Amino acid sequence: MNEIVAPSNKETNANESSGLHKDASFETLLEVEKISLSFGGVHALDEVTFDIRKGEIRAIIGPNGAGKSSMLNVINGFYQPQQGFIKYKGNERKKMSPQIAASQGIARTFQNIALFRGMSTLDNIMTGRNLKMRRGIFWQMIHWGPARNEEIHHREIAEHVIDFLEIEPIRKTPVGRLPYGLQKRVELGRALAAQPDLLLLDEPMAGMNVEEKEDMCRFIIDVNEEFGTTIALIEHDMGVVMDLSDRVVVLNYGKKIADGTPDFVRADQGVVDAYLGVSEK
């Protein structure tokens, strides 16, 4: 349990295989290799390289405008990088679209809530199952036999997610009426319903109070533990990042300035400078 919370070892450390980390083999799920992305003259990302191991919680941090969200957008195919490549599950990806990323098991949540406001909680979570549903339009029209069985099967999975996130009482409520913290939770539920291999969380705790943050931390750890989902998250709350993540990558002005365990990153002079500024003496 607490091996997840406990910071794992430095990459370079020989302790790596000491068994402190639950997945001693360190199978790499995703490799980001010298990714560069620019919009016109603005370099959002500049030759960023890092990897995400299977089953870990990987944090991406950095000051505002460091290119964290751009990085997530590249990973799930929303932006096409000008240079570099991404290797996912051992295969180098060529042209990427969000749909392909989703079908390969990458799900994400957004910094600003991107729920379908007119739909109920249950329907929102069910849309996460859309890709797994196979019945054609004819069966959907009659909504009988195989189509209904499929609908019920996926409803069961959605209900499992609802149960997991403790949002049973609001399953039929339109999400537009829910408070902010619950909306964030529903959005996590929608991503979980797709049963992703890699879950990208863009500031899952932004704008929450302490209690809501604690709940969300608990869910993130549980997801990682119970489902074995690999998680990459962006977060500004340093306490949360240091507690949750196995490894941290730090971006500043589109460049990677540090990469390693939370303790290693915290001690890094470059990171301290980036966050606090360098005194001009």
Next chain:
Amino acid sequence: MFYRETGQFKSSYKADQAIFPITQDRWFILFIFIIAFLVIPLTASEYLLQAVMIPLLIFSLAAIGLNLLVGYAGQLSLGTGGFMAVGAYMTYKLTTAFPEVNIIVIFILAGLISASVGFLFGIPSLRIKGFYLAVATLASQFFLVWMFNKVSWFYNHNSSGTITAPPRELFGVTVTGPTATAETRYIVALAIVCVFALIAKNLVRGRLGRSWMAVRDMDIAAEIIGIRPFQTKLIAFSISSFYCGVAGALMVFLWLGSAETEAFSINESFYVLFMIIIGGLGSILGSFLGAAFIVCVPILLTNAPQLFGLSMPIDLQKHIEIMLFGFLIVFFLIVEPHGLARLWQIAKEKLRLWPFPY
């Protein structure tokens, strides 16, 4: 007091996902069905059927079609009249070319042709959204109507330029043409509308409906979870046009008997759009309520002066009627911007607590 869901527990997802999960609703809908299928055909006058019930059904079908596109998929369209024209003219062409084919099959084939036309005109929705898309769909309205006017092949080169429903039989009963009785035409329209309303309801509560609503509410997030917005929008355009096409076919063959392109003008598109806005966007029930409002209120207003024993010049009456109608639309939109379907829902929620709302 009587409308309670207390104690009605669902022990399976199947029961929970039913269209009418509450017992009282099921009784109510059964009651409506008995009235619609038995009481009305047996008791209603020719005038009531021809002037109220048949147009109500046909416009409901068109409104369901447009509601799938505008209310569920969020793509604003003003091309309804054009797609209805495709359905009507194609039915005419097909049934005059193949008189022996069952008229229901012809309706569906015409609907499919209308769907493919809708597919073509839906392609701009890839790039344009909202009001701009609405203007782009105007092109379909004007182009299609112009085409049916201009190319005489569509009305078999006759001199009047109108299409007339020929007599066709269904199970040995004449259902179209001048000899068909209002009762049979009403029953046929009712059966078709019921089947298509059920199909529409099934679509919107399944995967496709959720994809539509996802694209409507936030297309970027829909893309992220693997929905292809373009494909989803095109399916919405096709199915919507199918419904509108069948509605157009029914309009000529079961209601008007004969029509020119004038019957499918831009006014028709606006009428159907008003119906879904007043009835409630994103609601199948709303399509029926909206159609009922737009069809019935003018008739009520026309007959109201006589009911109160007033007599006034016919042109004055007509003007008052139009003004009142416009006022009622504005009034309803202010009172409940989400339409009559929402009012119905609120009424049901109030009824649950009545008579002790504490």
